[in-house]
Amino acid sequence: MTDQHAVPEVPEGPTSATASAARDLHAFIAGLPKAELHVHHVGSASPRIVSELAARHPDSKVPTDPEALVDFFTFTDFAHFIDVYLSVVDLIRTPEDVRLLTYEVARDMARQQVRYAELTVTPYSSTSRGIDERAFMDAIEDARKAAEADFGTVLRWCFDIPGEAGLASAEETARLATTDALRPEGLVSFGLGGPEIGVPRPQFKPYFDRAIAAGLHSVPHAGETTGPETVWDALTELRAERIGHGTSSAKDPKLLAHLAEHRIALEVCPTSNIATRAVRTLDEHPIKEFVRAGILVTINSDDPPMFGTDLNNEYAVAARLLDLDEQGLAALAKNAVEASFLDAAGKARIADEIDTYTSAWLAP
């Protein structure tokens, strides 16, 4: 189905002036300081990282050859995507694997001028496969600190429940996130991922209540593969402060108005929605409706190498779909800063950097 070689990029126009403008916009995006709010830890393993992990664990069914990986990362539907995702999870078997993955993901982010990222981590998938919980926390924290020192990219964690794994996984995730002796310093939020069909959000309310009581922000996935009622459930039952995807919100005008009025940001991941078949084509993506409704829209890459994309490409896709120039792209980048869980000083620092960069770029 999805041809990973055909990831939509800003198309070159018919004239050389249009082509040159598109190239300039790509260059602008490449240097633009950015924040990313919806990106998965394991889903960020690049072919380079996957190859290194697969070499450590040669019995894995994940191919090491980048060409073969492109086929492997071509999905028939969302369920197939989760199957493939879990085979990459199976490559992460030791605390050193966790550290390598985390540090190298930060390196890839820094190359795209990502200054701040809230990385969705699924600790249950590692601890249930035998990685010691203390060693897991130490590995992500060690990598976080090293990445900030070496690359200047600030990482924070969102621990998500893999909903389809059942309430035992919710209990384990809540315990890991709220036990003082385990909870990592970089943890800021609590999420819910995996398939939505057959996994109603309200059953996770007690776990979100515990996480929120412990000071964590609520950021469940909702409305990615089911309708707007799932987004309402995420808001009313899980007290969501941002929504992962929220794609189907476009089908409910009252929901759009509610999201806009309450400044509940949507973490929009356009290419992901095509790769998992949540949306048929990019031109049918509801991002325009979200902007028109006044919603705080943020641009994200979700599982970038698995979807043959990266954050820069997602900004280029957004520029095309929303017809944005440099100022519009800078505003989109600032939306992510505003919707982040950074403190006021951290937000101001990145927002100022975005403004300074944009002014310098546009200066005659």
Ligand SMILES: O=C(O)c1cccc(C(=O)CC[C@H]2O[C@@H](n3cnc4c(=O)[nH]cnc43)[C@H](O)[C@@H]2O)c1
């Ligand atoms: O780890 C397990 O044992 C396990 C057992 C049953 C089901 C699961 C999952 O469903 C894991 C889902 C996994 O997928 C991550 N993810 C990455 N991208 C997305 C997305 O676009 N939408 C939803 N989930 C996504 C999620 O963080 C979970 O780690 C696991």
Ligand SMILES: [Zn+2]
């Ligand atoms: Zn996601």
